[in-house]
Amino acid sequence: MDSHRLLTIGLFGFGCVGQGLYDILAREESLPYKVARICVKDPNKLRPLPPENFTYDWLEVVQDEHLDILVEAISDANEAYAIVSEALRRGKKVVTANKKLVAYHLPELLALQEEFGGTLLYESAVAGGIPIIRTVEEYFSNEPVARVHGILNGSSNYILSQIFKNQKAYSEALKEAQDKGFAELDPWLDVAGADSRHKLCILAAHAFGRTLAPEEVAFFGIDFLGHQDWEFAKQHDAVIKLVASVHETADGELVPLVLPSLVRASDDLYGVEQEFNGVVVEGGYSGTQLFKGRGAGGHPTGSAVLSDIESISRGYRYGYKKLQRHKNAAALALDYELEVYLRCPEPDLVVALGLSNLQTVQREADAFSLIGTVTLGNLIKSQEQIRQAGAYIMALSSGFEEVKEVREKESVAWSNA
Structure with a gap:
């Protein structure tokens, strides 16, 4: 050209x-x-x-x-x-x-x-103005990636920032996001986590060489977030972020998931506020890197489109090097266990999720909240039932660490105390 x-x-x-x-x-x-x-x-x-x-x-x-x-x-x-x-x-x-x-x-x-x-x-399809697809595609093309996780939806992040920083109600924060053009009149894709799921599927193809079908990724959002949930977060010196994550286990299986999460001040994602997105890439050799930028709005996304126009006019195309190398698609780690917080009105939901290691947080007349351990497979299988029940579920850390990893860290911390 x-x-x-x-x-x-x-x-x-x-x-x-x-x-x-x-x-x-x-x-x-x-x-x-x-x-x-x-x-x-x-x-x-x-x-x-x-x-x-x-x-x-x-x-x-x-x-x-x-x-x-x-x-x-x-x-x-x-x-x-x-x-x-x-x-x-x-x-x-x-x-x-x-x-x-x-x-x-x-x-x-x-x-x-x-x-x-x-x-x-399609750089502009993920994380607005952050050049994350090109970065993962080119910079990490020959380096194994252990994990990619982050805040991929500016609308939901803006809402959560207003709740935690300015003590606004969810409905007020949502309307403000819509008025500013960060959220659509029908905000379901943003607040329910579906938009983040789509972006995570795209990142997985470039980071891990695996084309994930959206149906393979369990997604949960902030649309059922309640006052008692953010009070729980504050009691644990944390805020809540909607986190999309995919990582590879020691057995070479993938754990893709979109889930609200407790995020503490020591977390890389803690300072990602308002309509900003933040993506953390953990390289096998280069270590952990945080990419932060505006994830919503016409100019940030338009600038990413312009970058693609410039690149495509010069003959650039994605090489999909990891897709070419990984002919056998990695399986999902369906038995992977993580610890979650659940607030719901139906005891049957606890049984359907197969929750174990239960700890009661609070009981109310029309609902109860608890902490328990759940497998990735049960989250995928029961996600629609969770949504229909109007239940709220979130991870206790943004890394979605496996329960045994958390226990090992706690054991080390206790032995060093």
């Missing part, structure tokens, strides 16, 4: 991300990129540009041979897949910000690139 001429972009979607990219390019006039066509779905929706700036037929834009790069920034993952897959069949260079699209369809998207020669980049 000729880097000395003005490169034209076909943009799908003109919401938060699309407008963020458009505004950046309008301000940075020296950049050799121009949004030539903008495709949107609803012709009657009020937008900040005149109607003549928009088109409504996505296939017409995909077929436009005058466009150098296509950028997909719509919210509907099914429509996004139709657009992106058709573009890749035509050998196009495509940038997407849609994490659900990539999480659910990565194997198919890889096959389309291989067959037709197109290129797909």
